[in-house]
Amino acid sequence: MDSTTDKTLRRKRIAIAVASLGLSVALLQRTANAQVPSPQPQSDLVNRDALTKAPVSGAADSAVPAATASSTAASPRESAADKTDSGSSATNGIPMTVNVVSRSSLDQQQPNDSYEALRGAAGISSSAGASVADNVSIRGIALEGRTSFRLNGALPINNFLAMPLEDKQGEEALKGAAALLFGIASPSGIVNLVTKRAGDKPNASIGIAGNTNGEIVGSVDVGRRFGTDNQFGIRVNAAGGHLSNQLEDAEGSRRFVSVAADWRASDRLSFKLDFEDYERSFTENSTIGLLSPVNGKIPLPAVPDPNKLLSGSWATYKAHAQNILLRGDYKITDNWTVLAEAGRAETERDFRDASTLTNYNLTTGEGTLVTKLARGQDYVNKYGRVETNGKFDTGSLLEHHLTVGVMYNSRDQNNPSVQSIKTPQNLFDPITLPAPVLTAPIVDLPQESKDTGVYVYDAVSVGKRFTVIGGMRRTDYSLTAAQANGPNTRFQTTNYSPAIGITFLLRPDTSLYASYMTGLEETGLAPVTAVNAYQALPPSVAKQKEVGIRSSALYGFSTTLAYFDINRGTAQLNNQNVFLIDGRSTYRGVEASIGGEINRAWSFNLAGQYLHARTSGASDPTLNGTQPENTPDFTLSMTVVYRPSVIPGSSLSAGMFRTGAQAVNNANQAFIPAYTVYTLGAGYTTRIAGHRTTLALNVNNLTNDRHFSAAGNGLLIVGPARSIRFSARADF
Template sequence: MASGKRASRTRTSQTRMSQTRTQQWRRICAHAIIHSTLAAGIAGIAHTAHAADADADAASAVANPTAPAGKATQLAPVKIMGSKTQGYAPQTVETGQYRGMDALDVPATVNVVTRSVMDAQGDTGLYDALRNVAGVTRQQLNGLAYDNLSVRGIPLDNRSSFYLDGLLPIDNNIWMPMENKERVEVLKGASALYYGFGAPAGIVNMVMKRAGSEPVTSISVLGDSNGSIGAAADIARRFGPSDQFGIRVNAMDEHVETPIEGDRGYRKFVSAALDWRVNDKLKLQYDLEHIETRVVEQAGIAPLAAVNGKITLPAMPDPSKLLVPNDRPTTASATSQLVRADYAFNDHWSAMLSLGQSITRRDRWAWVFQKYNVATGAGTLQGSRQFGQMYENKNVRLEVNGDFRTGPFTHTVTTGVVQNWLFQPDFATYTYTAAQNLYDPIDITTLKQSGSTRQFYAQHVRNSGVYLFDQIDITARLQVVAGVRRSEYMTSQAGTPNSDINHTSPSGSITYRITPQTSVYASYVEALESAGSAPATAVNANQILPAAVSRQQEVGVRTRLAGNTLVSLALFNLKQASAGTNADNVYAIDGNARYRGVEFSVQGDVTKDVSLTASTVYLDAKQIDSSDPTLVGKTPENTPHVTASLFAEYRVPVLAGLSVNGGIYYVGPRQVNNANQAQIGGYTLLSAGARYATRVYGKRVSVQANLENAANRRYWSAAGSNQLGVGLGRTLELTSTLEF
């Protein structure tokens, strides 16, 4: 029924179920006990709701005696996401206001990396998956400890740009496991309507695996050519008289030997995704993820001061040599919890309530190599000891979805209210130095404390908003969406003025189905972001700047070919306010940068035996105005004009169970700073892999090998924030999995 199309889609989304260190693991088990108690509390609430629903059913039977007994209004059938692969191309999108929509109807660039792609590549970290997404590059670091990322040249905010299940913001200052994720999505560009304040680079959404119709029990053994060794488990079950309960548990523990000599540590996680179809109207979900890591961070390399407007970069150092002491690791942990309830009032109206909390703790040693001689490599290593870091997000969202008609038009509306609290406590930074050589590193056994202690004062941020958007079906092919959000952004921090910012953000789009499998769209959206805080060297040190508004226009076309292959082409134009220190040494919003480009992607099964995902973006980014005239016309730092990727898998027909794959990933040259005083070269990385699956005594057994940086290319992996990152060397990764 046309009038119920979007509501049905929403309900389908709401009910979708997608598929040793003893003390540390005791802490994890304690977390699990606490969270099981919370789940029990939810069960009690649900029991009350179940009883209330039974009364409602009885009343409905009296009001409608012709209806069959016990047949009150039901939710749409549940779509089960099982353990079987879903292919390389997505059918739907699960991020923001587009949750549950057919990919052809989304008036924005949303790139989806599916479970099938991550399995074929053997992805273990976030950038492993996102290297398939055009325009995603590393920022500042090489990714050894965590993935600092940019999208289309704009840095993501590690505190507000990363989400779990599209609802809970999580902190990205830690390794993100991929073994327990069903998919990873990147909503590019401005996203203020649904997410409020955040970088206009976009949103990265990680969707948890859930129990499907088929039980899952698998154990994997992991290893690599550096000497890493570990194990992982994946268990999923549905149970109850009508399979109304579901649980999926993932866990991994790995001793890590990095491609850098003498740099070792560990990473581990445990996660659980629980769901309960309480009755035909109410569904509950609970997600838990706990991560622990320990690794020594390699030093970033600070570019030297410019001479006559030019910076001379050092020669490429050996990526296998550790520049820092191997007994000064960064230790981090993160725990994220999300509770969600979906309730259908009738065939046309439903509601969703979510509550979540994410806490990341980190004791960090951050390193920078600086003040060096380009010819000899002799210089100074500076270490910053930052213990007691914590990043906490608490989030609550209430949303109502429904549809109705006005004359010939069908309206599908979503309205909601959301509030997020971010807290970061006091911590101090202590600085140490030691002599080091970039080209011939020595073992560092002593550090000299230098400089004064720098204090970070506790910061409180409240990001809240009320939003409404309406999809109007003008005809069966033509849709118009109008939306508006009222946002409030409040900050407080000792030593700086409090800030209370209010802003109204509109958005709009139009989508037209040229054919049932081809659509075109045009959209206008806005982003809201805090322009950050003034540096300690500025006259207005530590002052939090007012809100900055970014505006984006985009047009695009998508088509779905045979084999569910999805092809997308988009042209975009985004204008972002920029901040900097002016001639009076005042840090302020003093200009605008423009990001304009064209993006193309294709993903799916192009033949029965060949699957691929490919993308490329050409980006024309420049500073269009500034209080510093020397910056006008320059390219923003760490922004390549071209990025491209191609990954393909071939299932060998003559030998069932065997597949081979290969990948090519290109990132163009990038400027090291906004003044364009030097640039790092572009690079092309190659990957190769093979998988073989068979049955042994009736059990499925698979073995897999993936070779990363197959040509052992030496390259600068990242620039930005006055640091350069050195890419990691070749690694052969091995996995063997037994499924019961």
């Protein structure tokens, strides 16, 4: 891209930001005397329990402990025809476990990314990767950056840049094979981000957030409805400021603006528009490479100081993302609706110097820093869906909720070449390094994958207690990838993905469920350390079985217990350091959670998962029967919130998050130890000058424990040091 084009794009981005901020200020002036905003509706997933009648933990913000994710189930009884103005339609009644983090919890815990927001849920762990994106694993499986993160249950957004949460009403982890709903998707689940929308009452707020390392970010949130019958709605969020964390000499900046608009054109026709534009520039620390094995075992170094910058202040990760989603809903009859939506998500990684420390001495720390210079990476997702939903009866006992739809997805990337620079560095006592200089020409090797899906499924209710859901999706998939040497790689396949689920209402507050689903998943991009770095692999068929129980019979606490069995293709580095699909892995586990309010002062959430994961069918026999890399054998979390009556509006919270040992590679030649992170938080809501004001203070990694938080793709990831964050928000 030439400098003129780059400057033009920058001017457009600035114009968008200025215009949106101007709109925010204008609306803020018009709503300065408005009352405290009414609570926004959560995702419809929170309340979709019409069949089980079981109360849902987390349906009310006041019941959700900070830093926790409540657990609920999607109900098969509600079709799209029953939905009103909720943000998400992500499950459409398929029985699966859904962990929900409310807006209240996001405000209280101030998470840096999706992992910190969701880590209170069972089976959530950190995936291998740097701190520049939202790295989440569900049930031991790392989510894929192109297909596993969705906006409003629809548009797949690129997870190559830490995603903003200021404009989100909630965040959801949908566990289970979701290919019937989304086409190409991870068998472990997806993360769904639900945007805020304008409510019936105007809202306006300004906020500030930061940390004790010098980070400071301001934000504004304004929403209102207008028109003769309030048929138009708009919600504008904007944020920006200086970034910093515990790393020495690490700093950057971020900018973000979003608009969520809707139009109730008539009693039958409505439209929604979501637009996000954000960019981030920050210093990226080095990862630590694995040493060569000695007698079949890889020696691990002592955990280095997480405050030390191994790369350099020049190691800037600079990226820009833009997401847009348009949806229309039409109510054909009282029982039948049709929706159509289309969207586009683009992420440009303008500048990245990704470095890894290799060949270091375990005693002295002296080694070699390998920096890979990447420039001008561009990732574009395009999405479209048309779907009809309806309900009808056959006979006096059977009630059907039928869904028929077609969906299109495409994923493009230019996949530019990278240049490697080697420099001496010390793991334990890093020295200041000069910035590497790009001298090699950049060669683009574009890749494109497409999938078109036609699907149908029916939820049949038998009486008031029993529901069976059956469905099928046909997916036509193609992949074209340019190669540096030789002809382009082409892959094309057609897959039929069946799904079936059963839900039984044992009593008004308890339900049993079982499900079986299959589908395709893209197996990810080759890591930067691989010979075929950034290459996309063909998709693999994945299967999941799950049975479980959900209940609120135990003193009203929301309780879940589930067993799952996931079978998927194994993507891994072979002996030649080539990333490819080789063998299959099975993940069998039990997860459980319990939480809710003990009384008006105390609430809690306890969640855990035991996981037995093994690989088979690999070409290398030493990889069979081993534990997949970066897969903890257990996770455990507990959070407690106390609201003292002597100080109305105040709250104190404490959290414990433990992750089990994880293999550093699929050969199990070493394991990073289990680790525990503790958190403390305090919140206070009061009125200052007549305006509702909310203050929050949080300490992450309270004991400043040094640990490796993840391992995989030949890398070790150092967990973050202790951080202290604060925020303040005033509502007008």
